[in-house]
Amino acid sequence: MTKLIFITLTILISEFIFAGAISGGGGQGIVCRDVKGNITSAQSMDLYEGRIVYGLHISTNATPFQTQAKLAVSTIVSPVGRLIEYYSEQIQKYMRIMPVGVQLQPINDSLDVIIPPKGCAIEQLANYYNDKNILISGDIWNALSETDRAALILHEAVYATNRIVGATDSRQSRHVVASLFDPSTKWTNVKDQLPTDALNCISSAGGLYMWAFKTQEGWTLQFQILANAYVMSKKIFQTHSPKFNFTEAKSFPILKGDDKVGTSISEGGAARSIFEDEDTIVITRTWEHIVDQNGRMIEGYQTPRYYLSWVSQTYPKSSIEKIPLNCGLEVPRFEK
Structure with a gap:
């Protein structure tokens, strides 16, 4: 019952953050073929990229993929792990292995940063048609190790979870999946040391859910969703300016x-996390005119508005520019 409540609440909150379907997407693989077109080797794009781009230490083994996928998900200590686990189970239930010789339509959502070795190519491994119809290339599936099969399942699960909150490419999802198969990866709960009275903040631009709370040093921002993807380990940003008061972003x-209109103050710096560390965060407080529901300015009145900008230090050219913050979201609390 607790699991069902969590998933329901997550989706309800997500309606404030992003309105959209979760169909689409699909994992890819690095497939090598001989001169006759026969597959000589194949591996998950996520794991290959994890080794080559991120320097992760990933090995394969013959343990059944179902067991490996379950074990990998169990290492996630943040609440989103339960949603990923749910999708992993659904994908294994509804995936369909295509007959040998049937190819899947390529999906351009990976933003590839690598060129495969000579004789190899990036090929479509899966097509997430909808929640109950996940198509898997039979040719490539048969050539995958059990570990790569588990990685494919989790690619679909993590990316489906991120698409709920607006993800349109799979870069962050692939990094997460690859890290799940590196035993040295450490995860922390995104809600670790979070005060119960923290403000719940979202953006009308979508793709953001964070908490804000006052400390002796200033205001701390702690993220659960950032840039249209779930944050996998505790990530915080600390402000120090006494002019910031996030209760203004609520009231x-x-x-x-x-x-005061046109005056503003900004503070930027590095967010801290043990996973995807040192993202650049900038908070801006700007005094603006009041506008009515039709966007017309109401003269003689002014209000402070808060904005967040973000630049990733993990993914090149990934950023969000000055999205408005609203810290007035009320989240219901459920007893276990």
């Missing part, structure tokens, strides 16, 4: 006059 105080 949106209105003052008479327009003397």
